[in-house]
Amino acid sequence: MAHPWIGTITPKEMVALAEIKIVPIGQVFGTSFRSISTLYFPTTSSEVRNEVEAFQMMLEDSMNSLRNQATQMGANGVIDMKMVHTVRVDQSANGSWLMSTTIVGTAVSDQSRPQPELFTAGISANDIVMLRRAGFEPCGLVVGNSSYYKVAWRQIPKVGPLGFWANQEVSELTEGPYIARELAMTRMGEMARACGGSGIIGVTTESEVQTFGTLTAGNMAAFCRMRLTGTAIRRNSITHPEVNIQTTISVS
Amino acid sequence: MPYIQGSFEGLPEAAKQRLVEMRGGTGKKPLFTSDLSVNEFLLCQEAGFDPVGLVMGSSIYHIGFQLPKFYQSQEMEVLTQAMYEARELAMTRMEEEADILGADGVVGVRLEVTRYTWGEAMAEFKAIGTAIKHRAGGNYRTVDNRPFTSDLSGQDFWTLLKAGYQPLSLVMGSCVYHVAHQGMMQSMKQSGRNVEMANFTQAIYDARELALSRMQSEAEREGATGIVGASVNENNHGWDSHVIEYFAVGTAVKPIEGASAVPEPTMTISLND
Numbered sequence: 001m002a003h004p005w006i007g008t009i010t011p012k013e014m015v016a017l018a019e020i021k022i023v024p025i026g027q028v029f030g031t032s033f034r035s036i037s038t039l040y041f042p043t044t045s046s047e048v049r050n051e052v053e054a055f056q057m058m059l060e061d062s063m064n065s066l067r068n069q070a071t072q073m074g075a076n077g078v079i080d081m082k083m084v085h086t087v088r089v090d091q092s093a094n095g096s097w098l099m100s101t102t103i104v105g106t107a108v109s110d111q112s113r114p115q116p117e118l119f120t121a122g123i124s125a126n127d128i129v130m131l132r133r134a135g136f137e138p139c140g141l142v143v144g145n146s147s148y149y150k151v152a153w154r155q156i157p158k159v160g161p162l163g164f165w166a167n168q169e170v171s172e173l174t175e176g177p178y179i180a181r182e183l184a185m186t187r188m189g190e191m192a193r194a195c196g197g198s199g200i201i202g203v204t205t206e207s208e209v210q211t212f213g214t215l216t217a218g219n220m221a222a223f224c225r226m227r228l229t230g231t232a233i234r235r236n237s238i239t240h241p242e243v244n245i246q247t248t249i250s251v252s
Numbered sequence: 253m254p255y256i257q258g259s260f261e262g263l264p265e266a267a268k269q270r271l272v273e274m275r276g277g278t279g280k281k282p283l284f285t286s287d288l289s290v291n292e293f294l295l296c297q298e299a300g301f302d303p304v305g306l307v308m309g310s311s312i313y314h315i316g317f318q319l320p321k322f323y324q325s326q327e328m329e330v331l332t333q334a335m336y337e338a339r340e341l342a343m344t345r346m347e348e349e350a351d352i353l354g355a356d357g358v359v360g361v362r363l364e365v366t367r368y369t370w371g372e373a374m375a376e377f378k379a380i381g382t383a384i385k386h387r388a389g390g391n392y393r394t395v396d397n398r399p400f401t402s403d404l405s406g407q408d409f410w411t412l413l414k415a416g417y418q419p420l421s422l423v424m425g426s427c428v429y430h431v432a433h434q435g436m437m438q439s440m441k442q443s444g445r446n447v448e449m450a451n452f453t454q455a456i457y458d459a460r461e462l463a464l465s466r467m468q469s470e471a472e473r474e475g476a477t478g479i480v481g482a483s484v485n486e487n488n489h490g491w492d493s494h495v496i497e498y499f500a501v502g503t504a505v506k507p508i509e510g511a512s513a514v515p516e517p518t519m520t521i522s523l524n525d
Binding site: 123127130131134165166167168169170173174175176177178179181182183185186188189192193197198199200201202203204205209210211215230245246247248249 | 264266273281285289295303310311314317333334338368380516517520
């Protein structure tokens with residue numbers, strides 16, 4: 001007897017998926033853990049490469065694990081994907097950083113999709129149906145990350161004891177999150193281009209800024225983490241646009 | 253840093269280069285990014301607009317110091333000025349990014365203020381939204397030729413256009429106000445009695461009115477006939493408990509010339525609970 005499939009989709013979503021010939025197969029996930037002995041902070045403003053590279057390897061490992069599970073199930077797509085990434089100090093190993101990435105999604109068989117490659121998407125089943133009807137299709141979950149270390153030593157004369165009374169932009173610190181975001185956006189864009197996307201929708205941003213030292217002492221630096229997640233899409237050659245939008249008032 | 257069309261001085265080089273690449277300017281395939289949901293994306297498309305990129309402006313700002321008079325309700329001008337200037341910096345940078353992308357406007361704009369434990373007098377101000385461009389052209393820019401900005405969602409943006417209005421600008425009014433402490437005698441007189449705290453009520457009224465009137469003035473300068481989705485938010489931002497920011501924000505709109513009548517809505521019974 002076949003095992004029942006498990007999926008995160010609701011009954012309504014299942015009905016909607018059936019209409020566009022997509023059948024849920026089962027829940028799939030990929031997880032990766034990695035330990036970084038020390039975060040090497042440079043003396044000048046630059047990326048913290050060992051953390052960036054560790055994240056990219058974890059992303060690749062967990063995505064590969066998820067893809068393998070889906071392929072073994074006979075799926076050619078994974079939808080409704082969610083990613084959880086954590087970074088914490090490893091209490092059991094003195095000073096180490098423990099990072100983990102887990103990605104969960106619902107594997108599906110898209111019977112109208114002739115090509116054998118597996119597509120991934122961070123959007124829900126309802127959104128897939130809407131996109132398909134409008135003539136688009138998802139082609140990949142895309143992620144961009146950056147960990148950037150920005151020193152703000154030249155700020156001392158402006159925000160020293162005299163500057164305490166004045167409104168002013170701390171421009172050197174502003175640059176930190178900006179550069180981190182640019183690096184993450186560029187990486188996410190490259191990932192979307194690589195999977196054939198012409199655009200990315202539903203981008204979510206997670207950012208964190210930690211600092212060391214103080215501005216008044218003139219030894220301040222900011223450590224900026226930025227992570228962006230979205231779904232790459234492209235025009236669909238299979239179906240024709242068919243979306244009927246009406247203004248409605250719900251009676252619920 | 254006021255907005256000057258064609259000036260991108262607030263943006264780092266990497267941002268300028270990436271935005272040019274997104275338009276296909278350096279031989280790369282054009283690519284748009286967006287934080288719109290699928291429904292919002294499709295509604296913008298149906299309204300004739302294509303998303304061209306996720307745009308953001310940010311500023312880490314040192315907020316100056318002002319000593320309030322303990323028993324006096326008063327506006328904290330230094331703090332109000334800081335909240336205005338830092339938001340303006342973030343908005344201007346976001347608009348500059350939209351300009352590089354050749355956008356007509358930015359929808360779904362979110363203004364965020366984050367205080368960090370490490371920076372006692374510092375805050376990060378961010379403006380984030382999706383830049384869009386009309387496929388058929390048309391003039392959607394503001395009176396001073398900025399891209400239009402709006403905090404409306406994709407659904408509200410579509411409905412607004414269908415109703416015959418166009419967004420002009422995200423308008424805001426801020427007022428940081430010190431609410432006077434009560435004197436000892438006044439506190440004793442009120443002890444055990446139901447009584448209105450007249451000085452508190454008055455102070456909050458004054459602060460809210462200042463924020464609303466400033467937002468309204470911005471809308472008038474834009475040539476708007478109204479403001480939709482207006483809200484007034486209170487926030488303390490970690491100051492003394494008697495210091496509050498009233499922040500009014502909304503989207504200034506005007507009617508589209510020659511627009512057709514609002515389509516009659518259809519009533520539906522939702523299958524949702």
